Amino acid sequence: MDLATILQVLDTTVRLATPLLFACLAGLFSERAGIVDIGLEGKMLAAAFLSAAIAAVTGSVWIGLSAGIVGALSMSAIHGLASITFRGNQLISGVAINFLAQGLTVVIAQSWFNQGGRTPALAGGARFHSITLPGAEALREVPVLGPIYYELISGHSILVYVALLCVPLSWWVLQRTRFGLRLRAVGENPAAVDTAGVSVERLRYAAVMICGVLTGFAGAYLATGLQAGFVRDMTAGRGYIALAALIFAKWRPWAALWATLLFGFLQALSLRPDVLEGVLRIDVSSQLLDALPYILTVVILAGFVGRAIPPRAGGEPYVKER
Amino acid sequence: MADAAPAIELKGISKSFGPVQANKDISFKVMPGTIHGIIGENGAGKSTLMSILYGFYKADAGEITIHGTPIDITDSQTAIRAGIGMVFQHFKLVPNFTVLENVVLGAEDSGLLRPSLARARRELKALAEEYELNVDPDAVVEDIGVGMQQRVEILKALYRQADILILDEPTGVLTPAEADHLFRILGNLKDQGKTVILITHKLREIMEATDAVSVMRRGEMIETVTTAGTNPTELAELMVGRTVLLQVDKTPATPGAPVLQVSDLKVEHDGVARVKGVSFEVRAGEILGIAGVAGNGQSELLEVLGGYRPATGRATVNGVDLPLSGRGADGRSRRDAGIAHVPEDRQSEGLVMEFAAWENVGFGYHHTDRYSRGTLMDHAALKADCAAKMERFDVRPPNPNLLAKNFSGGNQQKIVVAREMECDPDLLLVGQPTRGVDIGAIEFIHQQIVALRDAGKAVLLVSVELDEILSLSDRVAVMFDGRIMGERQASETNERELGLLMAGITDTDAPHSEAEIEANLARRSASAEKEA
Numbered sequence: 001m002d003l004a005t006i007l008q009v010l011d012t013t014v015r016l017a018t019p020l021l022f023a024c025l026a027g028l029f030s031e032r033a034g035i036v037d038i039g040l041e042g043k044m045l046a047a048a049f050l051s052a053a054i055a056a057v058t059g060s061v062w063i064g065l066s067a068g069i070v071g072a073l074s075m076s077a078i079h080g081l082a083s084i085t086f087r088g089n090q091l092i093s094g095v096a097i098n099f100l101a102q103g104l105t106v107v108i109a110q111s112w113f114n115q116g117g118r119t120p121a122l123a124g125g126a127r128f129h130s131i132t133l134p135g136a137e138a139l140r141e142v143p144v145l146g147p148i149y150y151e152l153i154s155g156h157s158i159l160v161y162v163a164l165l166c167v168p169l170s171w172w173v174l175q176r177t178r179f180g181l182r183l184r185a186v187g188e189n190p191a192a193v194d195t196a197g198v199s200v201e202r203l204r205y206a207a208v209m210i211c212g213v214l215t216g217f218a219g220a221y222l223a224t225g226l227q228a229g230f231v232r233d234m235t236a237g238r239g240y241i242a243l244a245a246l247i248f249a250k251w252r253p254w255a256a257l258w259a260t261l262l263f264g265f266l267q268a269l270s271l272r273p274d275v276l277e278g279v280l281r282i283d284v285s286s287q288l289l290d291a292l293p294y295i296l297t298v299v300i301l302a303g304f305v306g307r308a309i310p311p312r313a314g315g316e317p318y319v320k321e322r
Numbered sequence: 323m324a325d326a327a328p329a330i331e332l333k334g335i336s337k338s339f340g341p342v343q344a345n346k347d348i349s350f351k352v353m354p355g356t357i358h359g360i361i362g363e364n365g366a367g368k369s370t371l372m373s374i375l376y377g378f379y380k381a382d383a384g385e386i387t388i389h390g391t392p393i394d395i396t397d398s399q400t401a402i403r404a405g406i407g408m409v410f411q412h413f414k415l416v417p418n419f420t421v422l423e424n425v426v427l428g429a430e431d432s433g434l435l436r437p438s439l440a441r442a443r444r445e446l447k448a449l450a451e452e453y454e455l456n457v458d459p460d461a462v463v464e465d466i467g468v469g470m471q472q473r474v475e476i477l478k479a480l481y482r483q484a485d486i487l488i489l490d491e492p493t494g495v496l497t498p499a500e501a502d503h504l505f506r507i508l509g510n511l512k513d514q515g516k517t518v519i520l521i522t523h524k525l526r527e528i529m530e531a532t533d534a535v536s537v538m539r540r541g542e543m544i545e546t547v548t549t550a551g552t553n554p555t556e557l558a559e560l561m562v563g564r565t566v567l568l569q570v571d572k573t574p575a576t577p578g579a580p581v582l583q584v585s586d587l588k589v590e591h592d593g594v595a596r597v598k599g600v601s602f603e604v605r606a607g608e609i610l611g612i613a614g615v616a617g618n619g620q621s622e623l624l625e626v627l628g629g630y631r632p633a634t635g636r637a638t639v640n641g642v643d644l645p646l647s648g649r650g651a652d653g654r655s656r657r658d659a660g661i662a663h664v665p666e667d668r669q670s671e672g673l674v675m676e677f678a679a680w681e682n683v684g685f686g687y688h689h690t691d692r693y694s695r696g697t698l699m700d701h702a703a704l705k706a707d708c709a710a711k712m713e714r715f716d717v718r719p720p721n722p723n724l725l726a727k728n729f730s731g732g733n734q735q736k737i738v739v740a741r742e743m744e745c746d747p748d749l750l751l752v753g754q755p756t757r758g759v760d761i762g763a764i765e766f767i768h769q770q771i772v773a774l775r776d777a778g779k780a781v782l783l784v785s786v787e788l789d790e791i792l793s794l795s796d797r798v799a800v801m802f803d804g805r806i807m808g809e810r811q812a813s814e815t816n817e818r819e820l821g822l823l824m825a826g827i828t829d830t831d832a833p834h835s836e837a838e839i840e841a842n843l844a845r846r847s848a849s850a851e852k853e854a
């Protein structure tokens with residue numbers, strides 16, 4: 001196997017890991033604040049649809065992206081209202097959001113565009129295109145490092161770089177700022193935050209809204225970066241995979257990067273059965289390859305990978321004790 | 323001092339939760355630079371009143387004045403700014419944060435943490451020197467003991483410039499040595515001119531630590547007196563509203579034949595020996611008290627005898643072997659063998675909190691003829707029996723349909739005690755019978771235990787309260803590190819002797835320094851932690 005093939009697979013890995021990374025970080029902020037979010041999938045789906053639809057109508061991917069974020073934010077607001085203000089069950093609220101998004105996107109897409117629940121194919125300014133980093137062309141001929149820079153590091157859509165930047169940024173916010181300290185505290189022992197005179201509700205809403213923005217990016221990237229338009233159920237379980245990655249990463253940003261890259265790599269492999277066959281020298285069923293990320297998800301969610309201690313107050317509505 | 327404005331003055335504070343009036347028209351003053359006790363039974367409204375002072379609840383009516391200035395405490399932030407700090411009964415710490423992070427949380431100087439943490443580190447050092455409040459700032463809270471965690475809570479309050487410190491039942495979770503340390507800290511705080519409010523239901527703490535004491539009963543403030551001018555008997559009377567016996571009234575025991583005989587009983591848990599071979603017997607008509615600091619194997623011993631923890635060794639009741647593991651080592655077989663068990667933790671072992679009182683009264687006995695008709699449970703019989711038990715044991719409110727969690731601690735315990743005692747056992751196992759139970763109920767439960775003994779039954783009592791052991795038991799065995807260190811006749815021993823045995827020191831006649839005892843205890847707790 002040559003360098004070019006490896007780079008191709010890795011390049012695909014990065015592209016496929018990006019929506020997972022956005023969603024995983026989204027879940028990270030929400031869950032570190034004690035709000036379990038099984039509705040990542042639905043939020044991504046809503047964002048994917050709205051970003052593609054608005055980009056198609058306006059011809060501007062940036063307006064599309066904004067619309068996607070607004071869509072995911074409104075889903076987050078529902079989740080926040082149900083689980084923070086009304087102290088409902090967070091799992092039920094999340095599942096409801098998934099169903100809502102699954103149904104609404106297709107229905108509205110059909111009524112707006114009449115293309116069988118799709119949005120029109122996006123082109124030109126209505127899509128995120130890959131950008132070439134400075135010097136990539138010039139360095140292309142340098143052995144080994146040149147292709148790595150040109151193929152792997154350069155040539156992605158802007159959102160890929162945004163996602164990667166979100167990793168250190170999330171770490172910094174959580175570990176180095178007042179907001180981060182309080183956010184982590186509210187996911188572990190909200191009573192400690194409350195007795196310190198800080199609003200538990202406001203902190204949790206903030207976390208849920210950050211989650212909304214990040215899932216907005218994830219969805220928009222799916223529909224306007226990775227692909228050129230919305231199709232029904234295009235998230236294909238990525239919200240759940242992101243949750244599995246989050247557990248795998250033990251709710252830490254840097255680990256979330258490695259976990260989502262692992263899932264991205266498995267997805268990339270399933271697109272290139274020839275590579276694996278070349279390495280293993282056996283026939284690998286492509287169905288099995290397609291299923292790999294999901295199998296790993298099940299394994300992780302079933303708790304086979306080490307002991308992951310979730311934030312202690314996760315899933316528990318905060319009620320002042322008497 | 324008498325001329326100064328009170329540190330706190332409350333006028334006409336009232337607070338209701340739905341139909342329950344927790345505080346009724348409460349007025350009282352706390353003078354600055356004093357330790358002021360607030361005493362009252364569970365549910366008297368002490369904690370509610372303090373939560374109002376801390377802005378956790380809003381009073382329905384009334385005025386609060388701090389150092390002569392009227393103030394409207396709408397939230398905790400206002401209370402903190404007014405110089406009020408609170409140490410809750412259940413600590414409000416983030417378990418996986420460091421001490422420093424916990425101290426800083428909510429009192430950060432700016433958006434970035436680093437400068438706040440640096441300042442807190444400096445201040446903590448100064449506070450530690452001033453008040454004997456030594457805590458490692460970088461220790462993670464879940465790794466340190468409860469005594470240390472409590473110091474973190476006090477540091478949190480002092481870091482927020484608290485000048486009035488409220489402590490809610492602070493000694494409930496502490497060992498006697500830790501409690502002494504706490505009272506030294508409170509004394510230091512007072513010497514520095516701070517005002518301390520100590521909420522407790524323990525008369526001894528009030529007498530030892532406070533300058534003045536306010537007594538609450540059923541949501542009302544009964545009286546405020548100077549500690550020097552009162553005594554425990556008077557305070558107990560004010561608390562309960564009638565004369566109470568602080569000493570158990572009992573005649574010498576007349577022990578009969580041995581009922582429970584235990585020899586070389588060993589318990590292992592996760593590969594760690596918890597009970598390392600104990601042997602003893604309990605005779606009919608006597609109470610054997612097992613004393614010891616919590617975590618020295620007493621709980622495991624009770625669980626083995628209760629039938630829900632496997633062990634090796636031998637135990638017999640009335641000469642019949644009790645299976646200690648495998649088949650027959652279960653609660654029902656134990657009950658069939660004539661053993662009743664009031665477990666240590668009523669909330670997790672004694673009751674199902676979400677079930678009604680009448681359902682709880684049947685647990686463990688639901689299969690008996692008394693409560694069943696064929697394969698069905700006889701609800702009417704259960705309810706009638708529950709009502710009768712509630713009457714006999716003075717459970718309040720006497721409502722069989724109320725969920726267990728809605729009774730106060732003392733009344734929950736009475737339900738458990740009623741269930742276990744009224745099935746006419748030969749042997750009663752009792753663990754911590756009065757933990758978190760108010761004085762009136764303590765008196766009652768103690769009387770019931772003694773009455774059972776006088777009826778010729780054997781009682782095995784496990785308690786970490788030395789007072790309780792001394793006043794109830796006929797004989798006392800002391801456990802330390804999974805072994806029985808010695809047995810004494812209750813009438814021939816004292817707190818000092820038992821205290822030494824509890825620290826693992828068996829030559830109780832020789833003199834021992836406080837440092838030696840603490841060192842022995844610390845060695846034990848260090849090895850216990852390593853094991854855990």
